[in-house]
Amino acid sequence: MRGDRALPAATERDRALRATAELWSELGYERLSAPSISARAGIDAKAFANIFAEVEAAAEAAIEVPLAAVVTVVAELYSPDRSEAESYAMAVVGILEWMADNPAYTYLGYIAGRQMAPPRVHSVYESGHQFLVAMLERLWASSTLTEQPARAGLAALGAAEAVVRREIVAGRFARLPALAPDFVYGAITPFLGQEEGLRLAELSRQLVKEEPPR
Amino acid sequence: MNSQDDEPRDRLIAAVASLCTERGYEEITEKEIAARAGVPRARMAELFPGGKEDCLVAAENKILLDVVGAVSQGYSADRSEWDNVIHGVHRVLQVVASIPDFAYLGYVFSRQMAPGRIREINETGHHMLEAMLERGWAYSDSTEQPGCTALGVLGGAQALVRRELAAGRAEQLPEILPECVYIATVPFLGQAEALRLARRARELSLPAAPASRGR
Numbered sequence: 001m002r003g004d005r006a007l008p009a010a011t012e013r014d015r016a017l018r019a020t021a022e023l024w025s026e027l028g029y030e031r032l033s034a035p036s037i038s039a040r041a042g043i044d045a046k047a048f049a050n051i052f053a054e055v056e057a058a059a060e061a062a063i064e065v066p067l068a069a070v071v072t073v074v075a076e077l078y079s080p081d082r083s084e085a086e087s088y089a090m091a092v093v094g095i096l097e098w099m100a101d102n103p104a105y106t107y108l109g110y111i112a113g114r115q116m117a118p119p120r121v122h123s124v125y126e127s128g129h130q131f132l133v134a135m136l137e138r139l140w141a142s143s144t145l146t147e148q149p150a151r152a153g154l155a156a157l158g159a160a161e162a163v164v165r166r167e168i169v170a171g172r173f174a175r176l177p178a179l180a181p182d183f184v185y186g187a188i189t190p191f192l193g194q195e196e197g198l199r200l201a202e203l204s205r206q207l208v209k210e211e212p213p214r
Numbered sequence: 215m216n217s218q219d220d221e222p223r224d225r226l227i228a229a230v231a232s233l234c235t236e237r238g239y240e241e242i243t244e245k246e247i248a249a250r251a252g253v254p255r256a257r258m259a260e261l262f263p264g265g266k267e268d269c270l271v272a273a274e275n276k277i278l279l280d281v282v283g284a285v286s287q288g289y290s291a292d293r294s295e296w297d298n299v300i301h302g303v304h305r306v307l308q309v310v311a312s313i314p315d316f317a318y319l320g321y322v323f324s325r326q327m328a329p330g331r332i333r334e335i336n337e338t339g340h341h342m343l344e345a346m347l348e349r350g351w352a353y354s355d356s357t358e359q360p361g362c363t364a365l366g367v368l369g370g371a372q373a374l375v376r377r378e379l380a381a382g383r384a385e386q387l388p389e390i391l392p393e394c395v396y397i398a399t400v401p402f403l404g405q406a407e408a409l410r411l412a413r414r415a416r417e418l419s420l421p422a423a424p425a426s427r428g429r
Contacts, residue, residue, distance in 0.1 A: 028240060030238075030240055030241070143405075145405050145409065146409075147409055147413075149392065149393050149396040149397075149409070149412055150393055151374055151377075151390070151393050152393070152396070152397070154373055154374060154377060155370040155371065155373055155374050155393060155394075155396075155397035156370060156397070157373065158369045158370045158371075158372060158373020158374070158376075159366035159367060159369050159370030159373070159397065159401075160366065160369075161369060161373075162365050162366050162368060162369020162370070162372070162373075163362045163365055163366050163369070165369070166365065169333070179362070181360060182360050182361050182362040182363070182366065185360040185363070185366070185401065186362075186363070186366035186369075186370070186401065189400055189401050189405075190370075190396070190397060190400050190405075193404055193405045194356050194400075194401070194404045194405075197360075197401070198356070198357075198358050198360070201360055
């Protein structure tokens, strides 16, 4: 499913963001500093100060990167010719591919970014989480269930995330796309049931299979 | 270990749990843990020769053992398998509600940037609970059994618990029993049966939670 992922040469801002994500994941938020980020990014301290007024601003921008990637993938793969659930299943494959290609941001989004960061940074993460929960809750519109258990979106997202979290903790990022069927089953079944969960899991499996070997 | 030894030990692990919840592991010192517990530092060194990490390991073990114990206490041979699941989940929610600092440690902190030993204990507990949940397939009519389902089920229920803990609503945890039952059973049994069990969880006359301790 991967398209042409050739990217323009990284700007100083891109390098600073990636360095922030890497150091945050390796050392924890408390040990982030402007000199260490600048050194890792290969830019001078003045350039860093011109881009980000403080470390907290760099952290806030870094945690927005995986959230923006998720929103972009979802938007790109949405089509009115498919059901919303089918679009989601395809988006899951795209998101897991992005995560496999971007381990530092993935670790930041799933593990390091959830630790004791300042409220401003934490609120960025929380907003992204709520966005994904709201997206999943939309699946109730396609459900035939007579009663809709509360907080199903939160639980479904937790179920799906748990599937990939273990691989992320173990540093097995390349295996993430292969988990798309399990991710999709966990996220879809609470809303649309086992049969549809299995059908969409199979759809995502086919998309992953189409991948050329890396 | 006799009761004279147990009391300061318990106070120390309660202190490390509450301090970690408040400020994170990196920020706290052994001096603060001893002061919060009201235990001399020399005594803390005797009980936990490895310092604050040993103390934290003991705290992590406590929440793991309490949760596993709660599942066991919820079991009765006189009930159906799924009624046992409902009672087990209810008992876990009660236990977690009664020790919010330890719960925060087990459900939130240990999943983040905790030392490797702490994560290993957490992971071990996770594997035990997953193995118990995998039994759900024995009652399923599904033609396929996706991998990682038990892991997902546990993750879904834990997401519900974490949200309540993060919001400081630990005492309300037993109230999310129906939602936990739904998310724990729907991948195995399908929507209709999961919904029936969630309704049953709501209707069952389950014992009230013990008074909250800790925070």
